[in-house]
Amino acid sequence: MILHDIYAIIAEPSRRRILDCLLRSDSTVKDLTEELGLSQPLISSHLRLLRECGLVRVQADAQRRIYSLDASPLAGVDDWLSTYRAKWNQHVDKLEEHLDRQKRIKKENLQ
DSSP states (O other), rough: OOOHHHHHTTSSHHHHHHHHHHHHHOOEEEHHHHHHHHOOHHHHHHHHHHHHTTTTEEEETTTTEEEEEGGGGHHHHHHHHHHHHHHHHEEEHHHHHHHHHHHHHHHHHHH
16 A cells, blocks of 8 residues: 555545544444444445555454454554654754743742
8 A cells, every 4th residue: 555545545534533443442334333423334435445455454253344453554654754753852842941941041030
């Protein structure tokens, strides 16, 4: 699966909500429709796309199909975001340093 395909798949809010549900526990389509308040055909359509990109696995259990999360395709997203996360952390560190300086200055001025 190409990285931009994963982004396109997870860009849709209902699919992210499905992934959130599957993160908590494996579920059937019925479970997901009840939890999310979406129609069965819509849930099934989203699950098909999520299966095609490898984010969801399905296992037959008698008459039911149990869906589970496979987060491994998100590793590429995490790798890409890591450089941005590092940059964000640098900004947060600089802000923390600035606030510490301001506290020291305020404390010195009060003495």
